[in-house]
Amino acid sequence: MEKVSARLQDNKEYLQAEFQNSMDFMMRELELSGTGAALFALDGLVSKQTITLSILNPLMGAPIMPGDGEMKLKFIEQNVLGSVEQKREEQMEQILLLLMSGFAVLCIDGCAEALVFGVQGFDSRGPEEPQNEVMQRGAKDGFTESYQSNMAMIRRRMKTTSLKFEKAQVGGQSHTPLAICYLEGVASPTVIEKVKKRLEACDLQTALGAGYLVSFLEKGGIFTGVGMSERPDVVCGKIEEGRVAILVEGTPSVLLVPFLFVENFQTLDDYLTRPFYGTFIRWLKYLAFFLSAFLPGLYVAITTHHPELLPESLLLKIAEAEAQTPFPVMAETLLLYFLYEVLREAGLRAPRSLSATVSIVGGLVVGDTAVSAGLVSAPSLLVVALTAIAGYAVPRLYEPLALLRLAFLLAGNFMGVWGVMLGLVLLLLNLCGSESFGVPLLSPVAPYNGNLVFRDVFARAGWQKLSRRDAKVQDMPGSREIGQ
Amino acid sequence: MAKRKISAAQFFISMFVSRVVVTIALNGQYTGGENMLESIVSYVLAMGLGFLISLPIWGLHRRRPEWDLGRAAVEDMGFIGKLVPLLYFLYFVVVNGTSLALFQLFLMDTVNPAFSSALVAVVLVGAALYGALRGIETIARCATCVFVLLLLGCGLVFGIVAWRFSPENLEPLFYNGLTQTYEGVLLFIARTSIFADMAMLLPMVKGRKGLGFASWAGGTAVFVGALLFLVVGCLGRYAYTQNFPVYALASITQVRSMQRLDAVFTGVWMMGLVIKLAFDIYCCRVCLSAIKKTPEESRGGAWVSALLMLAVALCTALVPWTRDILLDTRLLFLCTVAAGFLLPLLVLVADLFHRKKKPLREVNHD
Numbered sequence: 015m016e017k018v019s020a021r022l023q024d025n026k027e028y029l030q031a032e033f034q035n036s037m038d039f040m041m042r043e044l045e046l047s048g049t050g051a052a053l054f055a056l057d058g059l060v061s062k063q064t065i066t067l068s069i070l071n072p073l074m075g076a077p078i079m080p081g082d083g084e085m086k087l088k089f090i091e092q093n094v095l096g097s098v099e100q101k102r103e104e105q106m107e108q109i110l111l112l113l114m115s116g117f118a119v120l121c122i123d124g125c126a127e128a129l130v131f132g133v134q135g136f137d138s139r140g141p142e143e144p145q146n147e148v149m150q151r152g153a154k155d156g157f158t159e160s161y162q163s164n165m166a167m168i169r170r171r172m173k174t175t176s177l178k179f180e181k182a183q184v185g186g187q188s189h190t191p192l193a194i195c196y197l198e199g200v201a202s203p204t205v206i207e208k209v210k211k212r213l214e215a216c217d218l219q220t221a222l223g224a225g226y227l228v229s230f231l232e233k234g235g236i237f238t239g240v241g242m243s244e245r246p247d248v249v250c251g252k253i254e255e256g257r258v259a260i261l262v263e264g265t266p267s268v269l270l271v272p273f274l275f276v277e278n279f280q281t282l283d284d285y286l287t288r289p290f291y292g293t294f295i296r297w298l299k300y301l302a303f304f305l306s307a308f309l310p311g312l313y314v315a316i317t318t319h320h321p322e323l324l325p326e327s328l329l330l331k332i333a334e335a336e337a338q339t340p341f342p343v344m345a346e347t348l349l350l351y352f353l354y355e356v357l358r359e360a361g362l363r364a365p366r367s368l369s370a371t372v373s374i375v376g377g378l379v380v381g382d383t384a385v386s387a388g389l390v391s392a393p394s395l396l397v398v399a400l401t402a403i404a405g406y407a408v409p410r411l412y413e414p415l416a417l418l419r420l421a422f423l424l425a426g427n428f429m430g431v432w433g434v435m436l437g438l439v440l441l442l443l444n445l446c447g448s449e450s451f452g453v454p455l456l457s458p459v460a461p462y463n464g465n466l467v468f469r470d471v472f473a474r475a476g477w478q479k480l481s482r483r484d485a486k487v488q489d490m491p492g493s494r495e496i497g498q
Numbered sequence: 499m500a501k502r503k504i505s506a507a508q509f510f511i512s513m514f515v516s517r518v519v520v521t522i523a524l525n526g527q528y529t530g531g532e533n534m535l536e537s538i539v540s541y542v543l544a545m546g547l548g549f550l551i552s553l554p555i556w557g558l559h560r561r562r563p564e565w566d567l568g569r570a571a572v573e574d575m576g577f578i579g580k581l582v583p584l585l586y587f588l589y590f591v592v593v594n595g596t597s598l599a600l601f602q603l604f605l606m607d608t609v610n611p612a613f614s615s616a617l618v619a620v621v622l623v624g625a626a627l628y629g630a631l632r633g634i635e636t637i638a639r640c641a642t643c644v645f646v647l648l649l650l651g652c653g654l655v656f657g658i659v660a661w662r663f664s665p666e667n668l669e670p671l672f673y674n675g676l677t678q679t680y681e682g683v684l685l686f687i688a689r690t691s692i693f694a695d696m697a698m699l700l701p702m703v704k705g706r707k708g709l710g711f712a713s714w715a716g717g718t719a720v721f722v723g724a725l726l727f728l729v730v731g732c733l734g735r736y737a738y739t740q741n742f743p744v745y746a747l748a749s750i751t752q753v754r755s756m757q758r759l760d761a762v763f764t765g766v767w768m769m770g771l772v773i774k775l776a777f778d779i780y781c782c783r784v785c786l787s788a789i790k791k792t793p794e795e796s797r798g799g800a801w802v803s804a805l806l807m808l809a810v811a812l813c814t815a816l817v818p819w820t821r822d823i824l825l826d827t828r829l830l831f832l833c834t835v836a837a838g839f840l841l842p843l844l845v846l847v848a849d850l851f852h853r854k855k856k857p858l859r860e861v862n863h864d
Binding site for chain 2: 433439442
């Protein structure tokens with residue numbers, strides 16, 4: 015590993031060679047009491063005003079400094095500069111990394127160490143209300159791209175010394191910094207170790223977002239064992255239950271592990287409303303999940319294979335509508351479903367000015383015209399529309415749901431209600447066999463714990479009960495080794 | 499290494515699901531008489547007999563709590579002992595093959611779906627194989643969920659058909675002697691694989707197993723009793739003419755918005771069947787690991803057993819003479835008694851001798 019040279023010229027040449035053809039590389043040469051020195055920084059990452067006021071001006075106005083380069087560095091460090099974030103560094107690799115993180119580096123001739131200063135000055139977005147986790151009653155601030163600001167947001171809400179932030183880094187090229195956050199004495203040391211190990215094992219070259227790390231933290235399966243949140247209040251709540259949060263630089267979402275299946279249905283609003291309403295909303299979301307996953311499959315299965323399940327009047331109405339269309343129910347539903355997914359994707363990616371056009375074309379032109387032209391039946395359209403709306407009630411599950419409903423649709427078409435039920439067993443087997451950091455994904459439902467289930471799964475208990483006993487995630491039934 | 503333990507509640511709930519799946523396929527021809535009400539008495543007697551049959555398994559488990567029966571046989575009897583897990587392997591293949599075949603027969607005779615019944619069997623075995631490969635904890639947890647669905651489904655059917663119950667359909671017990679009761683006992687013992695499951699899986703079960711077994715026997719007796727009582731009370735003599743009277747009961751259910759619930763009932767049956775098959779494929783894995791003396795359950799064994807079960811099911815359903823042999827109650831009864839009583843007794847005796855020769859502390863527990 016390259017070290018800082020005692021010759022200033024060598025250091026200059028090294029850094030110039032490393033940043034060859036990089037126009038953002040800045041070097042300011044100085045003379046300090048007859049000794050050559052140079053200040054290095056990267057344009058755009060540092061605040062020039064801070065450098066001028068806190069480094070260059072004090073250096074220029076410093077009294078005559080005694081001794082060689084080494085003594086001068088010590089004198090500057092102790093008597094001239096008073097930056098909060100200031101340290102000595104002797105490894106060139108580290109210096110390069112610091113330069114690219116918005117630090118300024120001062121090298122003095124005759125000294126084999128450099129002085130580095132935190133003078134970051136890049137623009138960053140301020141906290142805004144999260145777009146993907148909208149709450150009715152929760153706080154309106156969300157995480158930003160700077161993991162340091164995100165740490166501060168968590169710290170502001172949890173003023174305890176037990177709250178720890180451990181620094182780590184991923185990405186062979188990007189050297190993306192991240193913080194592993196947990197409550198000491200509450201989070202399981204086994205989980206913390208596992209998180210560190212899995213992050214160390216991550217062999218990414220570039221990590222541009224927290225999502226890059228998810229596949230290194232989970233072990234596959236249909237449903238993820240890694241949660242994500244854009245809200246500091248939600249993250250604080252999860253940390254309090256023994257979870258570990260991972261704050262990644264450049265991402266306004268924080269990763270949470272272990273993450274259980276039931277958490278997909280929990281929102282902060284559930285806890286801010288009265289228990290009976292929280293419970294009602296929870297059940298509404300469970301129902302929405304089942305509707306979203308099974309409705310198209312069951313519709314196709316029943317209309318194709320088991321019409322006897324339907325009451326006569328409804329059956330006649332569906333049969334009448336289907337008689338007007340050229341396609342079988344399966345093809346119709348599949349077509350509408352794909353159309354809906356395309357419209358959704360287009361609405362998401364299209365420029366904002368065109369979003370309204372996409373909605374009009376999708377909703378009115380395609381939907382209304384397709385039915386009036388007799389290409390698709392109104393019941394099929396209604397089923398797909400209901401499915402789509404129900405899916406948005408549990409937005410965290412959108413990705414698995416999109417594929418699951420397609421799978422159930424095919425199963426329902428080929429094997430009727432039985433196909434859907436067999437699909438359900440397979441889904442249950444997958445869910446029951448999945449774990450998140452040693453905690454069964456379906457816990458506390460399977461394995462079952464009545465107290466926990468009626469505390470915050472099937473019912474949302476009042477705060478008197480919730481605050482009486484803390485439910486650590488590692489104490490969930492069926493958890494391996496951890497928490498025992 | 500990850501632990502492979504399930505609770506006694508999970509194990510016996512899974513066994514409950516397996517038992518219900520078998521009971522659903524019950525009919526008057528198999529019970530050997532027209533009065534299905536007598537089958538309730540048969541079931542209670544079968545449960546009593548079951549306690550006696552299982553004694554050697556409990557005895558062996560008490561002596562060797564960490565070993566399954568196959569492993570104990572191999573350790574105590576050496577090379578010849580390998581025959582024991584092999585016989586269990588074959589037993590699981592035959593018993594589950596016949597359960598699957600019964601379901602196929604039901605599809606072919608009663609439902610006549612638009613798709614091949616063999617395809618359904620393949621999908622069922624595929625799902626069970628997936629579960630067996632994921633491990634015993636996965637199957638046990640899934641079984642709990644299926645148990646809840648099963649109770650809800652059966653509760654719905656029972657509740658809806660209860661108003662059709664007519665006491666006039668009930669006939670006096672033992673009017674034609676005790677032959678039907680005797681046949682019923684044979685049938686209920688023959689159609690249960692819990693003894694073999696216990697022999698293979700008890701070391702992986704933690705908690706109060708004795709209580710679990712008693713609850714299983716009591717719970718299934720209540721369930722089977724209620725089911726048969728409703729079948730007889732609602733269908734009367736019509737039940738005897740049906741190949742699958744429980745299905746016939748489900749087909750007459752009618753809720754305001756739904757005309758018939760038989761498709762849902764069949765779906766629940768299929769879910770239970772997946773659990774039963776998955777559990778027993780897992781048992782086959784345990785058998786093969788005992789033969790090979792490896793600590794990890796054989797994954798290849800799961801594939802082999804699943805394919806064999808499928809082959810047995812297809813043969814039984816499609817070839818009449820195979821059906822006559824493999825669905826014969828007396829043959830299945832002998833197999834169950836052999837797997838549940840004779841083989842465990844043999845291994846228990848071998849273990850007693852083995853330990854006499856070798857003091858307890860010198861026995862290798864690896």
